[in-house]
Amino acid sequence: MAGTGIFTEILDGEVYKFYADGEWRTSSSGKSVAIVNPATRKTQYKVQACTQEEVNKVMGMAKSAQKSWAKTPLWKRAELLHKAAAILKDNKAPIAESLVKEIAKPAKDSVTEVVRSGDLISYCAEEGVRILGEGKFLLSDSFPGNERTKYCLTSKIPLGVVLAIPPFNYPVNLAVSKIAPALIAGNSLVLKPPTQGAVSCLHMVHCFHLAGFPKGLISCITGKGSEIGDFLTMHPAVNCISFTGGDTGISISKKAGMIPLQMELGGKDACIVLEDADLDLVASNIIKGGFSYSGQRCTAVKVVLVMESVADELVEKVKAKVAKLTVGPPEENCDITAVVSESSANFIEGLVMDAKEKGATFCQEYKREGNLIWPLLLDNVRPDMRIAWEEPFGPVLPVLRISSVDEGINHCNASNFGLQGCVFTKDINKAMLISDAMETGTVQINSAPARGPDHFPFQGLKDSGIGSQGVTNSINLMTKVKTTVINLPTPSYSMG
Numbered sequence: 001m002a003g004t005g006i007f008t009e010i011l012d013g014e015v016y017k018f019y020a021d022g023e024w025r026t027s028s029s030g031k032s033v034a035i036v037n038p039a040t041r042k043t044q045y046k047v048q049a050c051t052q053e054e055v056n057k058v059m060g061m062a063k064s065a066q067k068s069w070a071k072t073p074l075w076k077r078a079e080l081l082h083k084a085a086a087i088l089k090d091n092k093a094p095i096a097e098s099l100v101k102e103i104a105k106p107a108k109d110s111v112t113e114v115v116r117s118g119d120l121i122s123y124c125a126e127e128g129v130r131i132l133g134e135g136k137f138l139l140s141d142s143f144p145g146n147e148r149t150k151y152c153l154t155s156k157i158p159l160g161v162v163l164a165i166p167p168f169n170y171p172v173n174l175a176v177s178k179i180a181p182a183l184i185a186g187n188s189l190v191l192k193p194p195t196q197g198a199v200s201c202l203h204m205v206h207c208f209h210l211a212g213f214p215k216g217l218i219s220c221i222t223g224k225g226s227e228i229g230d231f232l233t234m235h236p237a238v239n240c241i242s243f244t245g246g247d248t249g250i251s252i253s254k255k256a257g258m259i260p261l262q263m264e265l266g267g268k269d270a271c272i273v274l275e276d277a278d279l280d281l282v283a284s285n286i287i288k289g290g291f292s293y294s295g296q297r298c299t300a301v302k303v304v305l306v307m308e309s310v311a312d313e314l315v316e317k318v319k320a321k322v323a324k325l326t327v328g329p330p331e332e333n334c335d336i337t338a339v340v341s342e343s344s345a346n347f348i349e350g351l352v353m354d355a356k357e358k359g360a361t362f363c364q365e366y367k368r369e370g371n372l373i374w375p376l377l378l379d380n381v382r383p384d385m386r387i388a389w390e391e392p393f394g395p396v397l398p399v400l401r402i403s404s405v406d407e408g409i410n411h412c413n414a415s416n417f418g419l420q421g422c423v424f425t426k427d428i429n430k431a432m433l434i435s436d437a438m439e440t441g442t443v444q445i446n447s448a449p450a451r452g453p454d455h456f457p458f459q460g461l462k463d464s465g466i467g468s469q470g471v472t473n474s475i476n477l478m479t480k481v482k483t484t485v486i487n488l489p490t491p492s493y494s495m496g
């Protein structure tokens with residue numbers, strides 16, 4: 001159970017502590033932030049409302065801990081990460097339980113998130129040992145006008161303090177996807193969890209604590225974004241920000257200093273369906289892509305662009321599958337669970353009502369109880385409807401009928417987002433041409449969009465983000481190149 005067993009020390013009465021200097025602490029503010037269970041709409045947990053002064057202290061510790069960590073052998077950093085991964089996986093049950101309670105993720109998907117996170121940490125440790133253990137050696141006489149008098153040695157060195165801000169929908173996985181690359185590369189790490197997802201994050205951080213990382217190297221600060229958000233992201237000690245979330249990322253990137261940024265800010269992933277597509281495959285992928293975790297994934301299918309000639313048949317197939325989706329509590333592994341908050345449910349409802357007023361065809365009756373919204377497929381959506389462009393982040397999926405492939409590509413490219421997209425066709429040549437034409441960071445051919453496997457590059461164009469993720473790219477982003485040039489008095493050639 002969350003907050004018990006090995007996790008007892010992270011809880012103070014009914015409020016979870018924050019993590020600083022290798023210890024679990026209560027905030028001097030004396031205040032807490034309530035975490036509301038999306039399904040029951042009652043307070044489930046409480047976390048510390050940390051102060052700006054506490055942020056300052058944590059940053060100071062992170063700066064000094066990083067100096068010694070950068071001198072810790074790479075194999076030793078990897079060893080500690082493997083240990084943390086094992087502890088995390090061994091304790092998947094209480095962590096998954098807190099995911100269920102604070103973000104209403106279905107129980108089995110919550111377990112998957114924790115296990116996937118352990119695997120990510122281990123993979124990152126191995127990849128880090130490989131790619132950070134080698135550098136480059138360049139000779140000067142390959143560039144015109146130079147003789148072989150200079151040997152250039154390059155290696156990757158840490159940035160310093162990395163600030164990680166994961167989103168509510170993958171608080172554990174998208175936290176470790178920032179923490180593990182930062183640590184293996186020799187950085188220290190300050191984590192600001194989302195409010196909903198904070199307790200899962202605190203449990204995850206305790207696994208790193210138990211693994212034995214040095215004091216001050218990892219910190220986890222909880223609290224209200226309105227009080228410590230800007231203070232954290234604009235803090236002079238921060239040398240890199242890795243953020244996943246919504247529009248806030250755009251304002252963070254405008255305010256941040258001259259530091260590397262890794263931002264993933266959502267998407268309006270299009271699913272283009274051609275006449276020759278395997279419609280059963282498309283329908284299954286629309287269900288998986290559009291409705292898993294109730295559509296609350298940045299990589300969810302968010303608009304279907306189907307050729308008119310096959311639209312009726314596809315819509316019927318999807319409708320039949322929507323009817324089989326179970327709706328209810330996350331504890332019972334229902335497919336569709338409550339969306340994260342009342343304001344999120346209200347926003348989704350606003351998009352649905354706009355589509356209704358403008359004449360979209362409702363394939364199911366619109367139904368909502370509290371934060372629980374029943375899955376809804378909207379057919380005959382037109383470009384003048386908000387849902388054709390906006391990201392509902394809920395179990396509501398628009399279908400636009402198109403009369404040409406170009407119309408589909410144009411719709412996809414007119415979006416301010418450019419995360420992923422997908423195309424369904426049996427013709428690989430057409431698929432490749434469409435993939436090249438789509439202005440998105442990734443295009444999936446004959447499958448729904450997805451970030452994983454976690455070592456694949458993952459990036460968005462336009463408002464979907466900056467910087468590429470995936471294990472290798474994250475390690476590279478969290479390092480800088482250091483060069484040493486050896487200057488010889490005369491040209492020298494190794495003669496064999």
Ligand code: G3H
Nearest residue numbers: 169297298299450451452
């Ligand atoms: O919500 C954003 C995540 O990066 C999506 O990850 O494709 O594994 O669901 P996923």
